[in-house]
Amino acid sequence: MLTSDSCLSLHKHGSSMASDSNSSESQRIAQQRLRIIAGHLQKHKDDDSGTIATECKAExxxxxxxxxxxxxxxxxGWGYSDSKFLFNKKGQAEFTGKRYRLSGMVLPSLQDWFENTFGASVNHKSPATPALNASAVPPASLNEAFVEDLKATGIPFSHEAEDRVFRAHGHCLHEIFALREGKKFERVPDMVVWPSEFLRHYY
Incomplete structure (x- = not known):
């Protein structure tokens, strides 16, 4: 017959054994995760040049x-023109282009995740403005003497609407939507200059 103290001691001993067992299991899982992470890191290190070549082969x-x-x-919008998500006839998402590891992949569960997570519908469409309306861009204010001097140096420059608008904004959400909706930007540079090309050529 065990006394209450003995029972307590046995209970503590059993708890200690269970605790040690749980601790060992946690350590085993942690070590397994570390090995997996280390394997991924080593793989990325070994494949680094190949990855860069694959993702950037177009350039x-x-x-x-x-x-x-x-x-x-x-x-x-964001990113390259040839890289985007679309839904095929089966309702499965695809990522186009050849620049990224995701390119060319079919993602059959993306639509369900998108609709269930955000409560959105792929049937709701808001087409972007297809092309820049150059006539809506404020005309460039140029100093002709400066332009002539710039021409004499051979430094490339442009005052075309497309080049100017492309550099008139950042990539914040409200700026991208302003572009998609065809809204005007109040501040647009008058000229874009590429001095680095001149320096690479002569130096």
Whole structure:
């Protein structure tokens, strides 16, 4: 027959054993997670050059975004023109383009997640303004003497509406929506200059 103290001691001993068991299991899980993370990090390190080549192969020969950014990037949104989400005839999401690991992948659960998480519907459409209305852009105010001097240096420049508007804003949500909705920007640069190209050529 056990006394109450003995029962208490046995209870404590049992709790200690259970606690040690739980602690060991937690440590095992933690170590397993660390091994997985370490494996991912090592894989990224080993595959780094290949990843860069895959994600940037469209621009491999250029190395930088071209002077006319609108040639490859969205003028009224984020990112590259060829990279976007769309829903195919089966209602499955796809990511277009060839620049990212996600490119070309089909994401069958994305629509359900999108609708259930945000309460939104893919049937609701708000088409963006398809092209910039250059006539709505304030005309450039140019100092002709400065322009002539700039021409003499050979430094590339532009006062075309597309180049100016592309550099008249950041990428905040309200700015992107202003572009999508065709709203005017109050402050637009009069000229865009690319001195770095001149410096690379001569120095």
């Amino acid at each position: 491999a020969n250029k190395g930088t975004v071209p002077r006319k950014r609108q040639e490859i990037m969205k003028w009224n």
